[in-house]
Amino acid sequence: MSEKYMKEYEAGYTPKLVMEEASRCLLCHDAPCSKACPAGTDPAKFIRSVRFRNFKGAAETVRINNILGAICARVCPTERYCQQGCSRSGIDKPIDIGRIQRYVTDFEDAMKMDILEKKPLNGKKVTVVGSGPAGLSVAGLLASEGYIVKVYEKEAKAGGYLRYGIPEYRLPSTVVDKEIKRIQKIGVEILLNTPVEDLESLKKENDAVVVAVGHSKGKMLPMFAGKHFVKTAVDFLHDVKRKKGNVKVPENVLVIGGGDVAMDTVTTLRLLGVKQVTDVVYETFDEFKASKKELQGAQDEHVSIIDGYVPVALKGKKVVFNHRFIPAKLEVKADLIILAVGQYTEAGLLGLEVDKLQQVTNAKGNLFVCGDVSPSGEKTVVYAVRSAKETAYAVKKYLGGK
Ligand SMILES: Cc1cc2nc3c(=O)[nH]c(=O)nc-3n(C[C@H](O)[C@H](O)[C@H](O)COP(=O)(O)OP(=O)(O)OC[C@H]3O[C@@H](n4cnc5c(N)ncnc54)[C@H](O)[C@@H]3O)c2cc1C
Ligand code: SF4
Structure with missing residues (x-):
């Protein structure tokens, strides 16, 4: 049941592919990608090093600027930051900066590099x-x-x-x-x-x-409080990760919410083999909060996503929703309901x-x-x-x- 969940979704670059991707970089002066990284990871500098096959130098740039460089390489919504202003977008598509960073930090790991240094203790x-x-x-x-x-x-x-x-x-x-x-x-x-x-x-x-x-902590909506078949998304995801995917989930699950946490929840459910996963979202598609990549991941897993509805009543295990703008009603019955409506x-x-x-x-x-x-x-x-x-x-x- 857990095999698909446990396998890293996106493949890393091979040495040939990372060089191909880095060779698309325009080596911009005053690079927009580096200006846009909230942590100051300086992609322009490490991509330049990769271009010259200096992977060691590239790893040093990433790690010195971003102490969680290997994690950011995997989870950063780069389309909102460094890749958004990438000059290469004007020609074809932005450089896949996250994946190059992943190659570089995987290299650092494979070479057992120790980049972080420590000054003598100051007693504080x-x-x-x-x-x-x-x-x-x-x-x-x-x-x-x-x-x-x-x-x-x-x-x-x-x-x-x-x-x-x-x-x-x-x-x-x-x-x-x-x-x-x-x-x-x-x-x-x-x-x-x-x-x-x-x-x-x-x-x-x-x-x-x-x-x-x-x-x-995950937020609970009052109408669902105390129901044994209702969980918050963060509790659900916590349980799945801790048990390495070995959890029992019913065949018919309703998720309420449309942000990245909701997308993680519905995709996880599908990767665990749950047949019927329905996601009902308050926002309409043009207002969606989830990143394009995460939404695409959920759609690739054939999750039914219904936009623009707000839950108004719970009748047994059936949730009644009203549309926010048109006089339309929706009823969804599920054996497990997962709320992805925010954290506190x-x-x-x-x-x-x-x-x-x-x-x-x-x-x-x-x-x-x-x-x-x-x-x-x-x-x-x-x-x-x-x-x-x-x-x-x-x-x-x-x-x-x-
Ligand atoms: C499901 C999910 C998916 C996400 N996906 C992404 C993503 O793909 N990319 C991205 O950039 N961001 C993502 N985020 C957001 C990101 O994880 C958070 O912004 C980030 O983790 C915040 O870091 P933090 O250290 O402030 O808090 P947290 O990561 O929440 O860590 C807080 C820690 O404090 C501990 N703690 C709390 N109270 C106490 C106490 N009294 N004593 C001791 N310890 C305590 C907690 O146990 C926890 O370990 C995601 C969030 C969620 C929930
Ligand atoms: S903005 Fe794009 S093309 Fe320019 S240096 Fe950064 S990654 Fe390369």
């Missing part, structure tokens, strides 16, 4: 709460600067949504494991199964504390104030926030890396570093 202690991409990145960046860094993680494994959200066929756990090992190798200590409940004592015991707890943070449990966008608003003194809970822009992995760079800089400045 920083604790990070949460080991998602933001927590891991800020911890790694500060450790490389000589800070003594500990990460507290409530789950049994580190990685946040890299570990328990993004499905295996898009981001293999082995890739996440290797990225985490690189960060541990430069001195970051990760304490698992260790939920933080009391921020005040952590603030007293450390020179600085960074909260990177993410938006780790539990940062409030730590005594922090949270706004409507689920961002912490009252971090001050030696307390910093990073990743999805910070006002850092979009809620993606590459923005988590960018936020980590900004937070590491702010911590260093606060602690009098250069």
